[in-house]
Amino acid sequence: MSIILILLVIIAVLFGVPDIRRRVISRPAFKFFKRVLPPMSNTEREAMEAGDVWWDGELFSGQPDWFSLLKTKAPTFTSEEQAFIDGPLEELLAALDDFDINVHQRDLPEAVWAIIKKHRFFAMIIGKEYGGLDFSPAANSHIVSRIATRSLATAVTIMVPNSLGPGELLTHYGTMEQKQRWLPGLAKGDEIPCFALTGPEAGSDAGSIPDTGVICKGEYNGEEVVGIRLNWSKRYITLAPVATVLGLAFKLYDPENLIGEKEELGITCALIPTNHEGVEIGDRHYPLTQAFMNGTTYGKDVFIPLDWIIGGQKYAGKGWQMLMECLSAGRGISLPALATATGHNAQRYTGAYAFVRQQFGLPIGKFEGVQEAMGRIGGLNYSIESMRRLTVTALCEGYSPSVITAMTKYHMTEMGRQVMNDALDVHAGKGIQMGPLNYLASGYMGTPISITVEGANILTRNLMIFGQGATRCHPYVLAEMEAAANEDEEAGLRAFDHLLIKHIGFAAGNTFSALWHGLTGARFANAPVSGETTKYYQQLSRMSRGLALCADVSMLTMGGDLKRKEMISARLGDVLSHLYMASAVLKRFEDDGRQVADLPFVHYAIANHLHAIGVAFAGFFQNFPNQAVGRILKFFVFPFGIRYLKPADGYAQAISEAMMQPGVARERHTFLSYWKDDGKDVTGHMELAFVRMFELQDVYKRIKKAQKKGEISENLLGDELADAALEAEILSTDEAKAFRECEILRMRAVAVDSFAKEDVKKGEFNAKPT
Structure with missing residues (x-):
């Protein structure tokens, strides 16, 4: 007893007396932290600092506040947005013929371009003071998603000016003169923008762009001025073949110190009219049969005035920060909208086809093999739409959550790929024969486009989600890194000491809570609701504790090597992502009024996400570099083993039956899918047959x-x-x-x-x- 008392006194002195604590605990820990701290480049730092932390921070904390999440109001449309959705959007959709666009025209018809310009589809993110629509992220997402259910090429054409590009960059960073010069024309469609970032030597690693700009003196409008001499070669640039204004990213240098003392200023963004001398719009690409405009641009020794830098001279060298800040929001709207369209269409038309198409005297949707695929389609589509809504909610609340939008882009496009593959399997020959009756082929061919752009999915999963999330979302690590980087070592130590005590308490709490939840099956964890979904909140809270514990131990034991252990960090990123997706499913279920008809979809989706979390953790423990530590972590998180199973067959069967029944539930799950009441239309011919046969x-x-x-x-x-x-x-x-x-x-x-x-x-x- 006396020994225990002595130990408690020693611990109290070590941790309770600041001078002793700093000398014995904090200073050695501080030196260790500085040693294992992963090196961070300027571009990585800017990417890390871009955007906000939202629900991802709660999930990373080990104690997600479910009550706070459920109180967050789902976004709604303004009267202006609803009028646009009911009017101009429907006019555009009725004018679209995807097969004609991709096969015959290989461009949008003039009538379609006219509708887009007339109703200012390019101006959803431009302010009203410049003639724009100034729509919310919710309206933007809805409009692009619905267009994509009709024509992917048209959706891409419209989404690009409303995502990362000149319009958004000007809105956030442009000088008043630049805004007045360009935004009214961009809003009307008189100016068509493109943004040139990627090139032959720089794809997802856009920070390595070889394109250069050198500050020098040159002639412009007959006068000698200080400007930039540019050289670039870009590809994969959407709208480049028809653009009138080129947004350009390049590395800026000032060898003569004409504007400052630094020679290498960094990535910079400029806005250049495409008719400017030396600007070349090159050949057109043809991305997987999709007819949206995409191509190349070049420039050799092109001289531009200094004030063509977006934001003016003060933003020279700040282009990467600008791009990361804008991308952290835009990435949560555009490509997820395309994936959402894929999910809605796959569920709506696969359900219809599975009822209409009969074999051996039965609709093929009655066969269990088909039901398995249909269950995946319906269950994943429920997750896709749920994730879209929750991310849009964050954006409408004014957040710009970079980690969440990275998760959204990656997982929604991957789930979109899965549902499209399953839809093709069910449709078989109906799905592979190209023509005006095929409503799947265009989306199937276009799916890899969403997978590869705005950061290839492999890079996003392996480097970005946990790589950013571990630092950005953790309650203490980023602040500890800043303390370690403080040039005043004593000041840094004092800040670190304060954070370290909190971090130790945080880690200890997660360690014992993870074990307690593991031993009790999380039965005593708090949940904000009662009923069939209560257990899911409890299990997600348990996995949140497990993630926080494993992330802390990984960073402690691997330090800077964790950045290179891509498979390990990717698995922890998968845990975080599936926690977010499952949260989105539960939030949607509550927002929709706890519809009983949705329960099979909810059960399937949550079981799928929990199983994926289990698989990710299993791979993490199995491959943890220090096997002894890996086994200890597994015991604390899963003392009785990983028991999350795949969704039960009964859920898949219930979903497949629901997909083959017209009615309110089907409309709620596929409300974005456009169909025309015309038996000769690519959508109408299946919809009308399905409804009539059901009757x-x-x-x-x-x-x-x-x-x-x-x-x-x-x-x-x-x-x-x-x-x-x-x-x-x-x-x-x-x-x-x-x-x-x-x-x-x-x-x-x-x-x-x-x-x-x-x-x-x-x-x-x-x-x-x-």
Whole structure:
């Protein structure tokens, strides 16, 4: 007993007396921290400092405040935004023909360009004082998503000016003269913008761009002025072939010190008219059959005035910071909108096709193999839409959460890829034959575009999500890094000492709480609601504790090496991401009024996310460099083993049945999908057949039953079958008429397109249904 008392006194002195604590604990820890601190370049620092921390910080804390999350109001549209959605947006959607755009025109038709310019679709993020629409992130996301369900090429064309590019950069950083010069024209569509960042030697590693600008004296408008001599070679630049104004990122140098004492200023952004002398708009790319304008641009010894730098001279060298700050918001809208369109379309039309298409006398959606794929489509689409809403909520609240938007971009595009693959599997031949009747092929071909741009997904997962999140979202690490970097070592030590005590308490709390939750199955964890979803809040809180513990130990034991252990950090990033996605699912379920019809989707989605968390943790423990530490961590987080299972078959079956029923629930889950009430339309031909066949289920069952009994031949189709059923008094006159009309719709719905051989040789695709 006396020994324990002595130990407690020693601990109290060590930690309670500041001078002793600093000398014995904090100073050695401070030196160790400085030694293992990962080196950080200027571009990494700027990326780290860009944006805000929101719900990701709560998840990283080990104690997410669920009550606070659920109190956050879901975004709504203003009356102006709703009027635009009901009017100009519908006008544009009705004018779009994706097959014609991608195959025949290989560009947007003039009539479509005219609608876009007339209604200022390029001006959603431009302020009203410059003629813009000044829409919220929620409206921006909704509009781009809905357009993408109709035409990916059109959606990309519209999303680029409303994302990272001249309009956004000018809005945030432009001088008054630059705003007045460019924003009104950009709002009207008289000016078409593009932004040139990537090139042959710089893709996702945009910080390595070789394009240069050298400050020097040159002639402009007949006078000698201080300006920049530029050399660049860029590719993959959306809208470049039709752009009138070029946003350009380059590395700026001042060898003669004409504007300051530094020779290497860093990445800088400038705005250049494409008709300026020396600017070359090169060849056009053709990205996976998508007809949006994308191409190259070059310039050799192009001289521009210094005041063409976006924001003026004071923003020379600050381009990377500008890009990161804008990207942290835009990345959460544009590409996720395309993924959302993929999810909505896949669920809506796969459900319809699975009911219309029949084999062995049954809709193919009744077969369990198909139901497995349909369950994934519906479950993942629920997560996709939930994630879109929660991220847009953060943006509408005024946050710019860089880690969340990175997670959103990566996981939504990856889930979009999965649902599109499953949709193609279910549709089989219907999905692979190109033509005006194929509503999946364009989205399927376009999916890799979302995967690769604004940071390739491999880089985003392995370097950005946890690489930024571990520092940005942790309550103490970033402040500790700043203390360690303080040139005044004593001041840095004092700040570090204060933080260290809090960090030790934080780590100890997470360690014992993780073990307690593991031993009790998190049954005593707080939850903001009761009912079927209570257990999910508890399990997510438990995994939040586990993440906080494992992240701390990883940073402590690996230090700077953690940045190079990409697979380890990626797995911790997966845990954080799936915690966020599961949070989004629960938030949506509450925001939608806890709809009972949504429970199979919620159960499937949360089970899927928890299983993914378990898989990520299993890989983390298995591959942790120090195996002994890895085993100890696994015991604390999962003392009885990892028991998160994949979604049960019953959930997949319930989802597949829901996907094959028209009604309110289906509309809520696929409300962004556009369809035209026209049997010849690419969407309408399937939708109308599905709804009509569902209404005539009893008629089809009676006919099948009569065929099995031998009362009607099984070899009859269409009008002959209707006549035979009428004659055998299986159907009434009205029912036979309705059956004939439905069969016409059904046959068109299962039809695919074919083309005359001679036309195809000539590059002409005049389709006919087969």
